[in-house]
Amino acid sequence: MMFRAYRRFFVVAWQFLPLFFAFARDRHRFLLFGEGRRVSSEQHRERARTLRSSFLTLGPTFIKLGQLLSTRPDILPPEYIDELTQLQDRVPPAPWPEARDVIESELGPIEEAYDNFDTESISGASLGQVYVAEFDDETVAVKVRRPGIGPLVRTDLRVIKFSVPLLVPFVDEAQAFSLETLADEFARVIRQEMDYEREAAMLREIRGDLDNENVQVPVVVDERSTGRVLTMEYVSGTKITEIDDVDALDVDRTQLAETLERAYFEMIIVHGVFHADPHPGNLAVKPDGTLVLYDFGMSGRVDPFVQDRIVDFYIAIANRDTDAILDALIEMGTLSPEADREVMADVMELAIADARGEEIEQYRVQQIINQIEDTVYEFPLRLPPDLALVLRVATVVEGVCVTLDPEFDFIAVATEFLREEGYLEATAREFVREQLDEFERATRSTLRVPPKLESALDRVERDNLVVQSELNDPNGVLDTLAKRLVLGMGLSVSVLSTVALYIAAELLGALFMIVLSLGIAAVLYHSFRKRRGIRARPQFTRQSMRQREDERIED
Template identity: 60%
Template structure:
């Protein structure tokens, strides 16, 4: 039955997405099988993004949730799509009360007996559930109810996504294929976790206990006796939506202080506590009259292991110190940057990113130069997004957007630097640096003692003609195998060609043998030609060094002077 539903959903999904797929295929080949690629303008992308938004809304909760996740992934979608899909945070159609009532009664019994009072109209809606106001034991509460029948629908849709992903990745570059695969794994994991309200209650309670000493961070208390896997009852904490800046100004709330408080709260959750609220879009954040921040909806919460915490600290410390090499090292160790990436170009990219984050002016021509270098020298941008960092990046991106809305001059790096300094992380980095250098000096001292005798022994063996050198060749791209294969094919082609010529000249009556040898020669020649045509042939991965970049810049400057 589940498979049958999945097949029906697959047909529906294909039907809904077919117009978009057809359009994207024509972008690559104007007439599908031939013709040049089409130029896609910003207006065209905007229209397609709106069409995608309507499609996701039509397909229901799972795809609405997928769209919400995609709206925070600029590594997967162009900016126009990210902007349009962000509307899904606030545009989720409400479910009928009768369906919610059935869920409530199945979990808690009759609604009027479980609660003192219960409002039938939801105060907020989400893709997987919706929230109602109620009264329990004389106190106002918020009751989150899972949408009826959403479990079977989600499982069918996840199966459809697993079927379609291998097809989708064939039409994108390798970098986006990597991100899409991780996105699919992340999405399946998070949507199942988000449907489990018992898990949400545990995460909410843990994060609340971590901030028990901070009165400016408000997290609702769970009413455990009225909470189950499909119903979550918690303290009702009212507040003004965090992005309603005019209302905050009317309340005389210091928006800059709120932005800094929000940023510090997330730095604490990720770096110190290791458990964090992972869905900080404006609908889940509110501000009270005294500037306190209220957090809602802990369904999408995550954990950070100690290794990732350590590397995030290294990254932030390097950013605070504007240590470009340290930033790149941290990104490589976290798995977000390919070790084979051209560090010179990536260093310039990171330098611009830091200047932009600090609000410093950046010359347009320099941006164009660096973008040109990236496009000219790399087949793919070497940034990746491992699944264990996907939620962290989502949080960082969305929180920064909220903070900038509150304060257009918000300096993320300055706040992070102050926090790291106060918590002693930068001092720890200095100590680790000193210890590392001390260890290096110790190793160097040992080497000064050990190397001379070994060098003398090597020279003596050289004089006796008793020195052997063992060489190991790393060939990750199979260059040597490819060259050997081509040499063998070229040899067979030559030998069979010569044999065919000799037979034709010396034994003209043996026409069949001659034709057979010609056929074998043609086969080997075609095989050899094909090996040169394949993209995985012998070619080096394009890399730029700092010297290469300087040479190109000098050539460009000389050309400008001549004109």
Template identity: 60%
Template sequence: MASLRAYRRFVVVCWRFLPLVWSYARDRRRFLLIGGRRSVSTERQRRRAERLVENLLTLGPTFIKLGQILSTRPDVLPPVYVEELTQLQDRVPPADWADARRVLEAEVGPVGEAFDDFDTDAISGASLGQVYTATYEGERVAVKVRRPDIEALVEADLRAIQWLLPVLLLFVDDARAFSLRNVADEFSTTLRQEMDYSREATMLAEIRANFVDDPAVVIPEVYEERSGERVLTMRYVPGTKISDTAELERHDIDRHAVAETLERTYLQMIVTDGVFHADPHPGNLAVQDDGTIVFYDFGMSGRVDAEVQDHIVDFYVAVANQNIEAILDTLIEMGTLSPDADRATMAEVMELAIADARGEDVEQYRVQQIVSKVEDTMYEFPLRLPPNLALVLRVATVVEGVCLTLDPDFDFVSVATDYLGEQGYYERGARELLAETGDQLAASARSTMRLAPTLERALDRIDRDDFYVEAAVEDSTGALDALAKRLVTGLLFGAGAVSTGLLYADAAEAAALAVGAGTLVVGLLCWRSFRRRRSRAAAGLAAGRGER
């Protein structure tokens, strides 16, 4: 039955995506098998991206989540597609209460016994779950319930995607194929993690513990005795949607202060704590009347290891100092930029990004625009992004978008620079630099001490005529090999020509004919080697003129 459902979904998915795949194939080969690439305007790409979003919404929960994952992968899709997918909203009508009740009672028991009171009208509905309000032990709580029978649909869709992947790989280049396999492997893991509310409860509790003493941040408490794999019960914390600037103004809330708190909170999560809330769109962020920020929905969350944290700090420091070379080095170390990318081109991109973001005020430049420019170039130099790093990049851009909604003049980098300075990251960097410089000086001193006796021994050997030098010649272009072949064929041609003349003079016509034929073949090979060399030189000269 599961296989039959998967086959059905596979047919539906193929039908939905066939026009887009056909268009993409024709972009690469105008007549599918032959012909050059077609030039596709940005407007046409945008229309295709919009159609892709519509198809993902029609196909349901699994593909909505797939679109959200793809929105973090500029190494897979062009920037226009990434931009459209970023706007993909995970909001669908809730399931019938009768069906949701079955799931709820299977996890926590009869509703009347588990809760003092329960409102059967869902306050929000998403592709994987829906949220209700209830009363538990006198406290108002939010109860998140997994959508009924979602497991079978997700498993069928994941199987259909697994079958579809080899077909998609036929229409993409090798680099994109590598990234697509990577995304497919990560997606199934990520989706199953988000469906597991036990994991969400664990991540939520860990992040909450990191901010328990911070009065500017509220993360709801989890009621473990009323939670499970398919149900999550949390304290209900109301607030104004963070993007509702008119309502924030009505409550006389300092929007700049809220934006700064939001950025500092995420910097602490990512750079200091190593565990972060990864879905900061306005629907998951609220503001209380005193300016406190409330975080909802920790289904999408991630971890950052210490090495990546160090690279992120280096990136922010390089951006703050407008050090283009340091930015490129950091991006390469992070795996965000291919080491084979043209550094000169990338430097120009980064300089333009900073200049464009800076505007008239020299101090104003924004990480989002820098990352966007890098992502544009990343698509031209495809690579594999570590999944959590992709989430970090997406979080940085979405958070900055929210901050700019709160305060159009908000300086993201300035706040990040202040935070890193307060946490001692600049001092740590200075200490590391001093330590590294000290090590280099010590090594140089040791080398200098060893140099004198070594040089003295070498001079003694020269005096005794006992000094030899061995040299290895590298012939990466094959020039020496080609020269040797020409010498050999030239000698054979000369010897053959002389032998042919002597045999003909001696009236040995048959032997002269055979040797002459062989000599002619050797002569043609020798002539061809010189012709090939001249052709390559001419091609190189033409290419050089074209570049100029």
């Protein structure tokens, strides 16, 4: 196993080394020191294509890793997210004899397990493949784990775990944290996706939770399901983004988009268990307009605290209360408390307008871009692992809804859903209660202040008042200034020492001091030139999405 992992490591390294050195030189031109390089959007786009190609070359595990990375804008720039969202794990199925061995090792002779079995798979993915069969006079779908995938995944997970510590020194602190959490999260997610018993349990739970007659989740056939084989009800349908075929069904696309959004809001906000892979291949429409959800290998749970914060977030969006939006993001751990609230508030206003399908004047977009470009700051968004899948779901679902109806108002539907579930009314009552509590505290404070004020004035009159102040320096300005003063003093001493040694004809000592002086001077110069953080450009609007899509089609 270890030998296989080492060999695999070199194969992976060969694919990624050119990109690794490019990224490292973006941070420091000479890898460990030097100024950073400014990289254009087109250069990022070209690298992103190379990265996507490498993931496809390396196979199933890395295809899944690329798909997970496409949910992490806290790690990769927008160009990479765009490219990686195109990763499809549609691969040729394994030969039937190998798949048959898996089925029979789990269920016994295939002729006894099923009444009839079509050996041509209807779907091939990186981790499994699906066949159609007959069981108890019913048509069923049989999902079979790809033969030999287990050892390959275990080897690749070893390689990823070994590689992350090598990458950490060459990225920003925030990205280093995200990479480490991503490695752990990915190992957990891919192991869960390979466990068909877990997928069957999630299927049953979500099917039981959903209270929507317009949504169908396949029924699990327990007698023919194991850890490597999952048998379920076969439900046919039209792919949701095949617009012409959907129109041929005479289905109201706006109503279908609303059904989709409501189903995911119910899963995430009400039940806390959700289908986490809503790409168009996993969503279908029946002739009567019923929405069908497939493939529950990627599914997740939402912590009750996060559920409440998500509700707060959408209520704040409904009210266009940018301060409340930022507060909710900070409480979820998604936004740094030190982020520039004014800048982020402008970005949120733009995002809300875009999500509502409103036309955004280009000058306003450029105004916000310029505002951000003029501010050097660390990327303020962080994605805790339990929120990454939620973000991916929201993004993909919104994209599908807009495909069905370009004028779809995602926020209006969310607002109506929250109102029907009673969240908006409950929040209003809580607001009144908070205001009453605030008024009570203010009244008490008014009664306490006069005696305290009189006592303080007495102390001033007796010259017995001592004022203490604490200097808050969150950006480390004084610390940087102190380091520069020390370096400057060190440089002065080393230069004087060099002159003294040269006059005394101690050439070797003088040479050493010259090298030392140059080193101190370089560090001091670098401290003035160093600019932390990245410059961010908001690239989340529908207009920019359409522009990138047009560029992709042209390519």
